[in-house]
Amino acid sequence: MQMQTPKVMWISLSLSLLFFTACADNAPAGKATRNVDPTAALTAQVQKNATAEAAAVSEGAEQQVSGGGRENPNFLNGIDDKNRGDKVGKVQFSGSIQNRTGKLYLLETEGRNVAAIDSVTLVNGKFDFGSVEVGRGFYGLGFEPTKKTGEIIMNPDEPVLKIDFQNARLISGGTDSQENQGWFAYRGAEGANKNQVRQLYKQGKGQEEETKRKVKLKEDELAQTQHKFIRDYPGTYLAKFLTWKQPRFIGDKGTFLSDLDVSDNSLIRSMALPDRIQSMMRTFSGGKDSGFLSCIDLVKASCEENPIVLEFVLYNMLDGFYNTGKETICQYILDNYIFDEDCGANLSDVIRQRAQGIINLRVGNTPPSFRISDVNGKTVDLSEEVAKNKYTLVMFWASWCHKCEQEIPNLVPMYNDLNPKGFGVIGISVDQQKAAWTKAIADNQIPWSNVSQLKGWDAPITDDYKITQTPTYFLLDNQGKIVLKPERWFEIQRYLQSRL
Numbered sequence: 001m002q003m004q005t006p007k008v009m010w011i012s013l014s015l016s017l018l019f020f021t022a023c024a025d026n027a028p029a030g031k032a033t034r035n036v037d038p039t040a041a042l043t044a045q046v047q048k049n050a051t052a053e054a055a056a057v058s059e060g061a062e063q064q065v066s067g068g069g070r071e072n073p074n075f076l077n078g079i080d081d082k083n084r085g086d087k088v089g090k091v092q093f094s095g096s097i098q099n100r101t102g103k104l105y106l107l108e109t110e111g112r113n114v115a116a117i118d119s120v121t122l123v124n125g126k127f128d129f130g131s132v133e134v135g136r137g138f139y140g141l142g143f144e145p146t147k148k149t150g151e152i153i154m155n156p157d158e159p160v161l162k163i164d165f166q167n168a169r170l171i172s173g174g175t176d177s178q179e180n181q182g183w184f185a186y187r188g189a190e191g192a193n194k195n196q197v198r199q200l201y202k203q204g205k206g207q208e209e210e211t212k213r214k215v216k217l218k219e220d221e222l223a224q225t226q227h228k229f230i231r232d233y234p235g236t237y238l239a240k241f242l243t244w245k246q247p248r249f250i251g252d253k254g255t256f257l258s259d260l261d262v263s264d265n266s267l268i269r270s271m272a273l274p275d276r277i278q279s280m281m282r283t284f285s286g287g288k289d290s291g292f293l294s295c296i297d298l299v300k301a302s303c304e305e306n307p308i309v310l311e312f313v314l315y316n317m318l319d320g321f322y323n324t325g326k327e328t329i330c331q332y333i334l335d336n337y338i339f340d341e342d343c344g345a346n347l348s349d350v351i352r353q354r355a356q357g358i359i360n361l362r363v364g365n366t367p368p369s370f371r372i373s374d375v376n377g378k379t380v381d382l383s384e385e386v387a388k389n390k391y392t393l394v395m396f397w398a399s400w401c402h403k404c405e406q407e408i409p410n411l412v413p414m415y416n417d418l419n420p421k422g423f424g425v426i427g428i429s430v431d432q433q434k435a436a437w438t439k440a441i442a443d444n445q446i447p448w449s450n451v452s453q454l455k456g457w458d459a460p461i462t463d464d465y466k467i468t469q470t471p472t473y474f475l476l477d478n479q480g481k482i483v484l485k486p487e488r489w490f491e492i493q494r495y496l497q498s499r500l
Contacts, residue, residue, distance in 0.1 A: 069249030069256070074223035076246070078230035078239035079261075082157070086265040088135045089156025094128040095163040097170070100143075101125075106132065107140030107148055110312060111274045116145040136237045137269020141170050147458050153179040155237045182233040186225070186242070193222045237266065244272035253284040253295060257302045268312045277313060278320075292321070292329050300337055311351040314338060322358050323468050330358060361466060366480050367394075368464040372428070372451035375438050380426060380451045386480045390422030391496060396465065396472040398430045399440035404471045408444045410489040415448055421500040424448065430470060432456040 097104070104127050107114040120127045136155045140148030150170025154161065158177050165173035172184040197218050204211030226242040233239050244267070248259035257276065260267065267273050277299055285291030296317055303310045314337055321329040338347065338355050361367055369382045386392045395411075397404040415425055425448035431437040432454055441450055453459040457467075465474070475484040475492060486492050 069252035069254070069258075072247055072250045074220060074246045075248045075259075076227045076230050076243065077248075078234065078243040080235055082235035083136075083237055083240045085261070085263070086135050087156050088133065089159070090131045091134055091154050091156060091159055091161050092131050093154070093161045094126070095161075095165065095173070095175075096126045097122060097165045097168055098125055100168045102143060105140075105142050105145050107142060107145075108134075109138050109140050109148070109151075109270075110268045111271055111316060114140050114142075114146065114148050119145070135269065136266040138241075139269075143168075144458070151183075153177075153183050153237050155179050157236075178233055179236050179238050182229055182236065182238045186229045186238065189225050189229075190222065193218055193225065240266075241270050241272055244270070244276065247276065247279075253280060253298055256280050256284070257299065260302070262303045262306045262309045265306070265308055267309055273309070273313065274316050277316065289326075289329060292326070293332060296329070296333060296337075307347060311347055314347075315351055315354055318355060318358060319466075322361075322466065327362060334359065357464075358466070361474075361482070363482050363485060365482060367474060367476070367482060369480070370451075370461055370464070372453060372461065374449055374451050375434075375441060380449050382426065383480060385424055385426055385449070386476050386478055389424035390478055390500060391483070392424040392426065392476045392478075393492060394426050394428065394465075394474040394476065396428050396430060396462070396467045396470055398470050399436040400431075401470040405444075407471055407489050408446065411492075412445065412447065414489065414493055418496060418500055419447075423496060423500060426451065428452065428461060429454075430456055430459060430462060430467065 093106070101122050103119050104122055105116045106118045106129055108117045118129050118132060120129055132154075134154045134156065136157075137153070138151050139154045140151055142149040149168070150165070152161075152163065158179060161175075161177050161180070163173045163175040163177065163180060171187065175181060175184075197215055200211055200214050200218065204214070223246060226245055230239045230242050244260065247256050249255040257280065260273070260276070277295075280299070281292060281295050285295055299313055299317065300310070303313050314333060318330055318333045318338070321327075321333070334355060338351060359365060371379050371381045374380050382392075382394070397408070411425070415423065427441075427446065427448060427450040429437045429440075429450060429452035431440075431452055434452075434454055437450075437452055437454070440446075453461055461467075465472070473484075473486050473492065474482055475486065475495065477483050484492065484495050486495070
């Protein structure tokens with residue numbers, strides 16, 4: 001399967017690491033600003049001593065604590081009276097982006113989910129959002145209302161924020177903001193560390209134990225990097241966020257989330273909590289449904305005192321399990337925690353509406369309809385198409401998807417054979433370039449209707465259908481209900497043989 005690279009979408013708990021490997025292919029007014037180079041910050045401040053510190057940590061003993069957990073030697077508490085809890089207030093936000101025109105959007109984040117809260121027009125590369133009311137946390141910046149290009153920290157403790165971005169990638173720039181000086185530098189350090197880990201895995205095939213040892217050292221190095229930034233930027237949201245990166249207690253799922261203050265709403269304006277839950281699932285579930293259910297119950301119990309955080313984690317888990325094909329686990333969350341009359345009593349209608357979006361994509365239900373232009377500019381209406389056929393296959397694909405290249409040669413003759421009997425197909429491309437899309441249609445001699453919004457993974461239709469990989473199939477009956485969600489073409493053929 002062709003997997004989507006990380007996209008801006010509703011908070012998706014990336015549990016895919018647990019299940020399968022797919023085929024390939026983030027200040028006071030009046031002061032002058034100064035440039036911050038994250039690579040230089042890493043080299044000068046962190047990398048020279050991180051390895052030695054990490055080795056010392058690895059050799060140190062872990063202290064046993066009550067409940068079966070152990071003190072994590074990589075944990076450092078950077079939460080104090082200054083940054084504890086959430087804080088809502090006004091921030092005057094302005095800056096510049098070299099060689100850029102058009103609209104700039106400020107996006108509120110909840111994990112991976114983003115929503116535009118304001119927009120301005122860049123004038124000679126400068127922008128000014130004026131005074132914006134925000135809570136502590138990460139906010140996105142982008143050139144489209146639903147797409148995050150860069151990420152910044154906004155904190156009412158810094159009521160004036162000015163950033164002069166180096167370029168339209170929005171990953172670094174000149175600023176007097178302590179929060180963002182630290183964030184730009186840390187992000188560079190973390191990126192370098194993760195690249196090194198990827199290289200270790202790539203080069204370590206057949207040497208699993210040695211690779212595991214080296215990766216652990218890199219993980220410990222990253223923890224020491226986090227410690228340095230916690231010490232260098234005390235009292236900031238960044239210090240708190242980096243504290244959340246490491247659990248205080250390890251080795252026992254009952255205490256794995258115990259260091260998190262779930263009354264702090266700023267938890268949801270970062271990926272720290274979703275990442276912690278993902279780590280919990282990976283460490284303690286054993287990859288079994290019973291293990292996942294046990295972890296889910298603990299997460300719910302840990303977060304239920306704050307309905308805002310509870311909704312955040314419930315949908316996180318629901319979305320993540322759906323995206324990895326664990327629909328029975330999704331049903332458990334829906335039945336026991338979202339739509340249950342007792343457990344779901346304090347939840348808002350918003351999470352139920354979001355959950356309904358997943359329910360609609362299950363077999364027996366009706367997925368979202370759509371009207372999208374085909375290669376010739378003609379509008380294709382799903383509801384009209386399904387009414388014409390006994391069965392209609394909705395196929396998400398892409399010109400660059402190698403798995404699609406293997407499936408299409410089998411689907412074409414099947415379509416030609418079964419189309420006269422009432423079988424239709426609508427291809428939905430997640431391409432961005434029309435030329436590549438139309439060439440793939442011609443090269444593969446695809447006879448069925450093909451539509452695309454030409455926005456890649458950011459296309460609204462991919463959000464509606466929660467598409468994270470290609471190909472993805474939905475087989476609909478003539479009432480528009482899903483009757484099959486196959487993974488391969490021959491499953492479709494087998495289903496239709498006895499029905500057409």
